Amino acid sequence: MENSTAKFIATPLKATTHVNQNEDLIFEKSSPGKRGYKLPPLDVPAVDAAKLLGSSTRADLGVMPELSEIEIVRHFTRLSTWNYAIDLGMYPLGSCTMKYNPRVNEFVSRLEGLAEAHPYQPESLSQGALGIMKLLSECLIEITGMDTITLQPAAGAHGEFTGILLARAYHQSQGNPRRKILIPDSAHGTNPATAAVCGYEIANLKSNAQGMVDIAELERMVDGETAALMLTNPSTIGVFESEIHKIADILHAKGALLYMDGANMNALCGKARPGDFGVDVMHLNLHKTFSTPHGGGGPGSGPVACKKILEPFLPTPVVVTKSDGTLSFDYNRPHSVGRVRAFYGNFGMFVRALAYIQANGPDGLRQTTEDAVLNANYVRAKLEDTFELPFKTRTLHEVVFSDKLQAKNGVKTGDMAKRLIDFGFHPYTVSFPMIVSGAMMIEPTESESMEELDLLVDALKQIAREAAENPEHVLNAPHTTRLSRLDETTAARKPILRWKGPMEDVALGSAAKEW
């Protein structure tokens, strides 16, 4: 037994065990009077803040942790070593496009004039920032083939919400509000959620055997009550809707709109433009396709591009060029759906995305797409004899296997994903999309070298061998992490979101006790 366990533990090629220090909560490390800073004596008259700010002043700041500078630095540095990050290794999390965030983006976004710009700064002092928004808008319009755009939404799902608000305002302006939205069963989960939040009924559209929209079923379902079809293209199984023109024609013939979830544009950028294949409105995830950080690494950005017919409804303000050639915000938009975000959106993300687009240029973006698709297909070809491939249709930027073969030995997709952690990889996406039972969804992105892809393939092949020869070892994984298998169901159903320690009442104040 000892030998067989050793055989299975010793194999990781990329990962090894490494001392990783324990760390208390920052409140537990606190001791009264410690300081992380030292200020020079005051050499100007003291001002009474309460007099200056009136009732906006808060005198009681509660209990703050008190530590020295080095303790704070070590606290956060130690915690950072418990994390996995794109800068540590591959993140094959399908549907998330976890690509490398180039350092040039970070350099540009930290330039003082951009990082310190204030949203209330006068327009005359903000021409550079407005210019960045305008240029990014033009680039994204060119990439998508659409007519116009708003940069305001703060994430993909927020972009969907904004796009569907535009569609709703359009139908209302036509005197026919319509009540339902069609959504294929292969759609990203945020699509039905968005439609419901915007007050629509959701009609579920079944995929055909290739994982695409069933055209006959679509023709049957589209009627005068259909506001739009929300289509993730390429879909969550990485398949491009080859009959997209026909889909658009069927919708348009009945006065309905085609919404494209463009979060998977990493598979199309520089190769095909949604505006050219009939899409009326779509969102982009800058934090996926255009390399701005995400997944806890930073705020998102979900611009919405649309055709001319939807332009009057765009969120306010929009950037316009005045007659003297200077840039300005136009707030006078009577048909606008209103603001969807404070100020203008996540400006720092605009700077990073534009830096990425300009650093790559048109040919570079096209190459990026080709490399992303090549990498996904390399993984597919290397693993299709090891894991079941439920859809044989050609795929683009991601590949979805299922755990069918391994499940015969009781090993499920989630177990293999946990075991993958032992090999130094972030898990792939587990049990999504829903149309694949036991889905294992892998999206390597263009960032990975062939060497890194080979390590992933080797790791997954070994996990499949373990699933056949020693399933217990996979079922109990991960073995090399700080904590082993956690009870995720209890964590999701009964989360304990606040610290319960000896100083809890002091730290959180009396309100915490009343909860």
Ligand SMILES: Cc1ncc(COP(=O)(O)O)c(C=O)c1O
């Ligand atoms: C296809 C698709 N649509 C929508 C979203 C939602 O984007 P966000 O997480 O930024 O809200 C995602 C997220 O990755 C996605 O993959």
